[in-house]
Amino acid sequence: MRHTTPKVGQHKPLPDLGLGVGLRPQHFNHVLAEQPAVDWFEVITENFMEDYGWSRHVLHNVSERYPVVFHGVSLSIGSSDPLNRSYLDGVKKLANEVSPRWVSDHLCWTGTLGRNSHDLLPLPFTEECLDHVAARVCQVQDHLERPLVLENPSSYVQFKSKDMTEWEFLTALTERTECLLLLDVNNVYVSARNHGFDPTDFIDGVPSDRIVQVHVAGHTDNGAHCIDTHDSAVCDDVWQLYAYLCRSTGPVSTLLEWDANIPAFSDLLAEVNKASLAIENFCEPLTWPTTMEGRPGEFVDIRNDSLSTPLEFLMTSRR
């Protein structure tokens, strides 16, 4: 648990909730019985929208004791399909019921032509796409009657159609829509390794005063590339990048994502509590290779690659 004092003169659009973890079905009983000392919880919105059983009951109990934040995976803000009004109604209904501190989702698309891949697919960073996404962010904010917080996803491809970098796209989006940012430091790192940019360019390139939340997570390092697997502890490089980011944001709500090979709750807490240590121990220069051009590694058969964006935990809600 972190007790923080905002920097003098720094105005954050949303409060610093401290250090939180994702609320996962595997820990429901522990959280209800033990009321562990964690600052806040993030919940996957879709996991509760159509669940009127144990999960919903747990969410209500938890939200009475802890700050809760909604994190969606199906808004599909960048899809060329029309916005799903029924989905937005569901988010709004649940938000009215539970009163989350904020509602977030990803700068991505999940499907088109009526399909939903349940993956966080990358967008081309073009002016056309920016116009499209900005208009939809405004529609969503109007519908939900609250600011939308958008997260940068990890990515494994980049499009040739490109008018700007991802961080320039995010910056322009915040300027046009007044949306807020959830900066996933692990995703910045994974994308930097996969696409060969310096992750500090990304961090330096986004408006720090719009960042209201940070994600940290573990990934799988296959040498030549990284996959965002959320299945292990946060690596030292990502903690360093987190500390680097916090120099400009000040204390910011920080959440550990761990969605596969989920450990005991006490291990989650121990991991997220490393955030304070990372900030205390931070010193420049940063120690990773400045080129980020993939590290030497064994050839990995793509058929055996690790799975990005795990979902199975969404299906285990029975008591």
Added chain:
Amino acid sequence: MTSPTLAEIQTWFQHINTRLPDRSGQREFSGWEIDDILDDSGPLNAQHGTAIYGNGYMARLLGCLAAEFPTLRQAFSTEWFDHVAQQYLSRYPPTEPSLTTLGSRFPAFLQEELSATSLTADDTAGQFIVDLARLERAISETSRGQGTENIDYLAFAHWGSIIPSSVYLAPNLRLLKLRSNIVPFLHAMSNRQNPSFPESCEKYVVVCRRNFQVCLDPVEWWQYELLQHLKQSPTVQPWPDTLASSEIAARIPVWLLLSTERGYILDRPLRALQQSNH
């Protein structure tokens, strides 16, 4: 080549990652190659990056179906399950924001597939597969559906020995007529035992939820028929013809009262009860 639009890029990217034809006819699929659309200058080449999305699509959804049908997968091998689940996902790719509907058509799909190949009246293995899938899907629906946990059962005290004219099934209650004794098999598998496949026999099961735990209650044929009748219409009487015998008719009032205690039925729609409790 002119720059593709966002919609064209997304149609193409979805096609190459899901390998699903565009059945909508809304947009004509282009014949672009990966190198036409994706930047190949980074450390992770475009082919490999695309494969990460493509492999992940099916693996992720298979994992979700496996989590919803764990006993079926365990009983008939992961290879068989993954094979039929892939066929299912190809025919019925996900369309909803929520994953709760992903497996909704899986039992019917298995029925269709097995009917087309070997399912006959004597095909007990095929019937068992379909019924096990139906049971696991029902468990999933009941666990998530609107239940009666927060209902004050004292509200039913006024019933006494008088049956109300209308009663309503709990929204998350599911009724199953099974062709073998699957419930003990499922429990044994859940306890990591290795039961033999059950023999054919007609069984009736109510899948309901009490105190947020899914219960699989065996019921008699007439109790199943009565609940089916109430599912169609909340009007208690007249009974269906199948329940008209005096012996069964005499047992119905007591059993209906018992059904309220078990969380099967309510004396008014759930929404009205929730409002009156608040």
